[in-house]
Amino acid sequence: MIQTCRCLNCIIPPHLLRKLLESDNKEVRQAALNTLLGTARLRGQRSLRATFGIGLSAAPTDGRRSIFDCQNSNWLPGAVLVRTEQGEESADISVNRAFDGLGATREFYREVLDRNSIDDQGMRLDGYVHYGAGYNNAFWDGQQMVFGDGDGVMFTDFTSSLDVIGHELTHGVTEHVAGLEYHKQSGALNESMSDVFGSLVKQWSLGQTAEQADWLIGAEVFTPGIEADALRSMKAPGTAYDNETFGKDPQPDHMSKFVHLPDTEEGDYGGVHINSGIPNKAFYLTATAIGGYAWEAPALIWYEALKASGPTTEFQEFADKTYLMAGELYGTDSMEQQAVLAGWREVGIRISGLPVRPRRGRGRAIIASAGAGHEGDTLTALARQIEAVSSQVTALAKEVSTLKGKRMPTEPGLSSSRPGNSRSPRSANS
Structure with a gap:
């Protein structure tokens, strides 16, 4: 079992909370400051627990749930068991x-x-609600899930999503599974995995197909007074919000826009919460190209790739793993594998390390540009190429035959020396 994350x-x-520090509303500023300071303190506690192995092991309970009420306190041990x-x-x-x-x-x-x-060993699931006063966040600290109520002005109760x-x-x-380190590309991939499977949990619960899903993360956490679709959009990174309070969503949807x-x-x-937009978009494109339920083939491909990853896995390596896993699970050049190829290429x-195959390069380009694995188009293109080559061969054969015909009248007195004709010119005249 891998456990390298200390986050x-x-x-x-944090960039959204820092925006709130500039608010004209004193209560909003204070709530944002308390959240930032409280999060920093909790992060330090989490790091210490992980370093010394405190509280990281517990008897398996087959995922038993327990919910505690913090009663607006920041002291988790003092929370009351309520369900x-x-x-x-x-x-x-x-x-x-x-x-x-x-x-x-x-x-x-x-x-x-x-x-x-969580750990595939029946880890118990503890949840803490009403954490802090106006706490604008929800988090996993390696042991339990904690929910703030929000400040009521910008953010609402985080259990709503x-x-x-x-x-x-x-x-x-x-x-x-992989212990992806929480910084730079591996950290952005960590965030993306959570967005991917967080969205899939919702899609699975609602019975939605990839086309029916909204592909939004946290659509319910903003109060009605805030003009924003959600915290992030997997379908269109960079478009989740654009307002005076928070500015414009900074997520990129292509490596050319990677934020350093x-x-x-x-x-x-x-920028782990920002650059996660790139692999998010790749998954969305893959899922919609395959079609149907995204929690089926796309989810399995991403999950198996995660299992094959390690703490320092970055975008390129993970993309390669999803492609290989799609081939192992559904076959080389399968529609699923071609969808993965096209999804990553578009971002x-x-x-x-793709093998070079005769007369297949153009077919692959057609698939990639279409954003999905249209094998019918590829086969049609190949058939046309074969037909053109066959026509050229037939024409060449006719030219050769014509040339041979013109050369048949040889010098006088000479006859053809075709195979099977054992007679020499002299014996023919005898």
């Missing part, structure tokens, strides 16, 4: 949403990917 994974990126697997539904909607969200994520991993909870819950719990899955930021807490560890990442 606190939060759904709200368990054996308990009744709570009168507190936040408690119930957290309980149901943990359950939906657990069942998704169990039924779709045959995984037993199922894909946020799936996102945060997937950080735990990634930590146990300092590998510091203030720089979001190299500026070309699969490395």
Whole structure:
């Protein structure tokens, strides 16, 4: 089991919280400051626990859920247990949403990917609601899922978004499977994995196809007064919001727009929440090209690629792994593999080490430019090429035959010396 990540994974990126420090609303500024300071403190605690192995092991419980109420305190050990697997539904909607969200994520991993909870060993699922006063975030700290209520002006209760819950719990899955380091490209890939599977948890729960899904992350966390679609858009990175409060969504959708930021807490560890837009878009393109339910073939390809990854895996290596996994799972040159190839190519990442095959290069280009694996078009193009070559060969054969015919009248007295004719000129005249 891999455990190299020493990070606190939060759904709200620091650049959004820093924007709130500029707000004219004193309460909004204070809530943002408290959230940033509280997150930094928690990140330090998380690092210490991971370093010394404190609290990282617990008896397997087959993913048993327990929800605790922090009662607006920042002290998790003082939270009150309010709902368990054996308990009744709570009168507190936040408690119930957290309980149901943990359950939906657990069942998704169990039924779709045959995984037993976060660590695949039945790890218990603890959720904490009403964390802090006006806390503008939700996070996974390596042991439990914690939800703030939001400041009520910019952000609302973070239990309201199922894909946020799936996102945060997937950080735990990634930590146990690949341990992707939380900085630069490996960190952006870490964030992307959480967006991918967070969205898939929601799609699976709603029974949506790839075409029906909204591909938005955290559409419910903004208050109605904020003009924003969501925190991120996997379908169109860079378009989730554009308003006076938060500015324009900075996510790129292509490697040519990759954002270089300092590998510091203030720089979001190299822009992990920003550059995740690139692999997010690649997954969206792959899923819609394959069609149907994205939690089937696309999810399995990405999950198997994650299992084959390590702490320092970056975009190029992961793209190559998804291509190889698609070939192993569904066959070389299958529609699934061609969709993966086209999806990454459209975001500026070309699969490395592809074999050169006669007369297939043009077919591959046709597939990639279409954004999906249209094998029918490729076969048609190949058939036309073969037909053209055959016509040229036939014409050449006629020319050769004509030339031979013109050369047949040889010098007088000489006869043809075709195979099987043993008579010499002299014996013919005798």
